[in-house]
Amino acid sequence: MYEALYASVPDADAYLKRIQRKRRDVLTKEYLDDLIYGHQLHVPFENLDVWMFQKDIPLDIEAIYEKVVTKHRGGYCFELNALFTALLKDLGFHASSCMCRITRNKNYVPLVLHRGIIVELDGMKYFCDVGYGGPMPPGAVPVQDGAVADMRGERYYMYKDEVPWWTMKRRNSSGEIESMLQFYTMPQEAVDYIPMNEYCSKNENSVFRQRLYLNKRTERGSVSVMGNRFTEVENGVVVQEMEIGEEEMKGVLERYFEIVV
Secondary structure, eight states: OGGGGGGGOOOOHHHHHHHOOOOOOOHHHHHHHHHHHHHHHSEEEHHHHHHTTTOOOOSSHHHHHHIISSSOOOBBBHHHHHHHHHHHHHHOOEEEEEEEEOOOOOOOOOOOEEEEEEEEEEOOOOOOOSSSSSSSOSSSSEETTEEEEEEEEEEEEEEOOSSSOOEEEEOOSSSSSEEEEEEEEEEEEEEGGGGHHHHHHHHTSSGGSSSSSEEEOOOSSEEEEEETTEEEETTTTEEEEEEOOOOHHHHHHHHHHHOOO
């Protein structure tokens, strides 16, 4: 019944071309980091289908591939991390999905509504994410208590929390250490994300039903849209910020996110 959720990527080489990366003969941590970084540079986090078009969000791999690779769109965690996990498996990595809760900017225990990725490589587990709608590690972070990961000028921290949870934190542009998310490493079945996806895409209490979100990493920082506000950040500094209306939105999507709607 749910076989389509577990399918292989229809064309792994086309997917790699989408993120401007190539196959390699040897699976290394450096290659994994490069795949993650390439994905974040070229595939935006976005909820256009939920907010603007009010469409259903299918989670079968072929449908996500059609959206992300063929139509050159983005998506949110249930789409992007699902498709990227399938790619990693096709390339030979030992990858699985994991449950997460987003803790950034929250002073309460939030719902478990995020899909992450665990990769096991050379005896070490790593947390990976290409579907977080904000700052996310530009590479794989070791799942090891007290681990510190320095990547592309950013620093991330990993802590063992109350069983079974792990907590990942980051040093932000102000120098403060902030909590990002919690996760556990038990492999999660793709079918388990169906009710979460239904909630996020259809429930009026979901943040994705309340405003537009877009985010994409750039080589110097990031570009994002939250509601009707566009922000561009370079080297930790906001270099452009403006309100955009419906007339400006089309140009912003095409210029900064390479999305044509």
